[in-house]
Amino acid sequence: MAIEEGDALPALTLEGADGQPLPLADFKGAPFILYFYPKDDTAGCTREAQDFSALLPEFTAAGARLLGVSKDSAERHRKFTAKYALSVPLATDADGAVMEAFGVWGEKQLYGRRYMGVDRSTFLFAADGTLHRAWRKVKVPNHAEQVLAAVKALVAA
Secondary structure, X not given: OOOOOOOEOOOOEEEEOOOOEEEHHHHOOOXXXXXXXXXXXXXXXXXHHHHXXXXXXXXXXXXXXXXEEEOOOXXXXXXXXXXXXXXXXXXXXXXXXXXXXXXXXXXXXXXXEEEEEEOXXXXXXXXXXXXXXXXXXXXXXXXXXXXXXXXXXXXXX
């Protein structure tokens, strides 16, 4: 069963781009945006990471923390970050446990071919660790701006 609005941030751990464990519990205490994307260095994923990176100072000013997640390795994240001068932190979910918990891993279809993959999704948690808002099957254009507006509204409430 996928996480839904009002649910608590799961007690799961990702791998940071530095290869170190990154417990999701460490993100409680401030608004937290967790976004899942299919693959480093592809057109949509690059644009999304660039958009979040460009707005990172505004997210930080609002007191929010941000983390992008894919199944790519920590090494691949480091190369992706360096290639595009990204500032948004990235993490790895190699075994897919976090993706499963969030309900973003599933069967997809492209050009008649079925395969397992990540549905581009974003989750905004309140400072107390409860899911405030979820965006599923995200379209990249203007998405980072929509998330920032939601963060600002959450902080102002």
